Amino acid sequence: GESVGLHLPTLSVQEGDNSIINCAYSNSASDYFIWYKQESGKGPQFIIDIRSNMDKRQGQRVTVLLNKTVKHLSLQIAATQPGDSAVYFCAENKGGNQFYFGTGTSLTVIP
Amino acid sequence: DSGVTQTPKHLITATGQRVTLRCSPRSGDLSVYWYQQSLDQGLQFLIQYYNGEERAKGNILERFSAQQFPDLHSELNLSSLELGDSALYFCASSAHSLAGGDIQYFGAGTRLSVL
Numbered sequence: 001g002e003s004v005g006l007h008l009p010t011l012s013v014q015e016g017d018n019s020i021i022n023c024a025y026s027n028s029a030s031d032y033f034i035w036y037k038q039e040s041g042k043g044p045q046f047i048i049d050i051r052s053n054m055d056k057r058q059g060q061r062v063t064v065l066l067n068k069t070v071k072h073l074s075l076q077i078a079a080t081q082p083g084d085s086a087v088y089f090c091a092e093n094k095g096g097n098q099f100y101f102g103t104g105t106s107l108t109v110i111p
Numbered sequence: 112d113s114g115v116t117q118t119p120k121h122l123i124t125a126t127g128q129r130v131t132l133r134c135s136p137r138s139g140d141l142s143v144y145w146y147q148q149s150l151d152q153g154l155q156f157l158i159q160y161y162n163g164e165e166r167a168k169g170n171i172l173e174r175f176s177a178q179q180f181p182d183l184h185s186e187l188n189l190s191s192l193e194l195g196d197s198a199l200y201f202c203a204s205s206a207h208s209l210a211g212g213d214i215q216y217f218g219a220g221t222r223l224s225v226l
Contacts, residue, residue, distance in 0.1 A: 032212035043113065043201050043217030044154070049210045057210065089154065097142065097167050097205070097213060101154035 012108045019077040021105045023090035028071060030092040035064060035075045038104070039086045047075070047088075077107075085109045114138065117202050117218035125226055129190040132221045136183055136204030142166070143185040144205070144215060145177055149198040160185055192225045199223075 013019045025033070031052040036044035050057045050064045050073075057064050063076040073090050087104040114137035122130055136143050145157040147170075156169035160179035171177075174192075179185040189196060199222050203215035 032210070034212070034214065036217075041219075043115075043203075043219050045113070046214050046216065049208050049212055049214060051211050054210070091154075093212060097144070097159050097161075098156055098169060099215065100156070101146075103153040 009103070010106045010108070012110055013080050015080060015082060015109050015111050017080055019075075019080045019084065019107060019109075021075045021077075021088045021107065023073040023075075023102055025071050025073060025090070025092045027092065027094050027100075028068075030094040032093040033064070033066065033073050034091045034093075034099070035062075035073075036089045036091060036101075037084075037086045038089065044089060080107075080109050082109045082111055113216040113218060115202055115204050115216050115218035117200075117221050119221060120219065121222045121224070123224045123226065124192060126192055126194060128192050128225075129188065130192065130223065132187040132189070132200050132202075132223075134185045134187070134202030134218060136185070136202075137206070137216055140204035140206060140216075141183065142205045142213070143179055143183070144203040145171075145185070145187050146201040146203065146217075147198050148201060148220070154201070157187070189223070194225050197223055197225045 034049040035047040038044045048059045061078045065074045089104045091099040091101045116135040141162040144159045147155045157171040159167040177187045199220045201220045203217045205213040208214045
């Protein structure tokens, strides 16, 4: 299958600090990427997406950066809050409707 | 609330049995996707239906099958269950995003425990 890997399985940050979650992908043909957040007992929730013709996309408190040269994706969360504690997945799509998900990074926000 | 409804929330059954998981997509969404999430495998794509027809197949076992009905709800059938089938099963439906891709909206999942 495709390889969408995460650099760190767990991440702890202080409340109010910025968080950066990284993701490496292996398929250079992938042209669309999504970050999802999954809280305990819930399904994955869309956060932000980006196409391969972009390097950066911003949402509310979140920014996704895409570096196609090194096949790297990151999610930046500004002013991290306790409600941001969850598992974060990146998913890649190389056309069609199949997405390949990484195993996730668990973010813990320390009050 | 994503708008995708999955039932039941929990299923406990025995090896060798057969179960059916049900999903209702968001209003207006024609696509339904099924995923399996286990601790050691992450989210694995199983199958996609679009407006009643199978569109894409992922790592779905032959013991598993799915269908999408005219009212667009979908069912995932798991038969001859094995202990290793214990997992969370998610359904998602999709909508087009401003970035040009299809965002998948996930239901809350069905937790299947095979004993």
